[in-house]
Amino acid sequence: MNLLDTRPRLERAAILRGGTIYFAGKTVPCIVRAISETGARLLVYSPDRLPATFRLFVEIAHMDVDCEVAWKRGKEVGVDFVGFPGSQHTIQNAPAGKARPVDPHRPADVAASSKIPILIAEDDPDDRMLIETAFRESGLGYKLTFVEDGEKALDHLAAAGAPAGPSAPALIILDLNMPKVDGRAVLRHLKSKQQLKRIPVIVFTTSNAEEDVESTYDLGISSYIVKPSHYDGLLEVVQLLDQYWGNSVLLPRQP
Secondary structure, three states, rough: OHHHHHHHHHHHHHHHOOOEEEOOOOOEEEEEEEOOOOEEEEEEHHHHHOOOOOEEHHHHOOOEEEEEEEEEEEEEEEEEEEEOOOOOOOOOOOOOOOOOOOOOOOOOOHHHHHHHEEEEOOOOOOHHHHHHHHHOOOOOOEEOOOOOHHHHHHHHHOOOOOOOOOOOOOHHHHEOOOOOHHHHHHHHHHHHHHOOOOEEEEEOOOOOOHHHHHHHHHHOOOOOOOOOOOOOHHHHHHHHHHHHHHOOOOOOOOO
């Protein structure tokens, strides 16, 4: 049975989080967007690297099942369960020695107060989930705040520091191409405000255009990173960020 035939049913299924894909000795985290008795829809950072068949481990659904890829659309992958084990299939042969999948909505295992607060402006909801998953899978206890466009980033920064407002970020990770207010406009605003201009800004974008690199450095960013094309690269970026910004440099006092 092809998963395309079950798509309406999957749309009504409970949304899950946190799965792990195993194949050829490799481990690839994924987000389980929907699940039925016969298949699932997964969000995978680098779907082109997946084989036609693999094993899927979903802790909160009590599933450890062989899968066949039915379709791919962007970062989404539809899979059929081999043998249709059903939602009550219990974990009996989970790969040994593997860490449990990370649920990006589960409370952090590391106290968020132990690390600096980071504001992440990213309009793609899939990228937001994957970035948060990468931070949690790396065991980093940063206090992450996500906003989905530049306008909300500016609103958050305007409210920061007020008696009932959010904490001011010590670091900002900024996508460039966002709706309403794009990252370039956010940068110009940040650098024009005395209380905000010292906050380090890392541009994290799909663009590798020379004019974007030069213009954003002219606006005072601290780093420019092109989004990696696969999840392993995203994990490496997060770990390098922790090594440098979390442990090696002194950050300015929060405004």
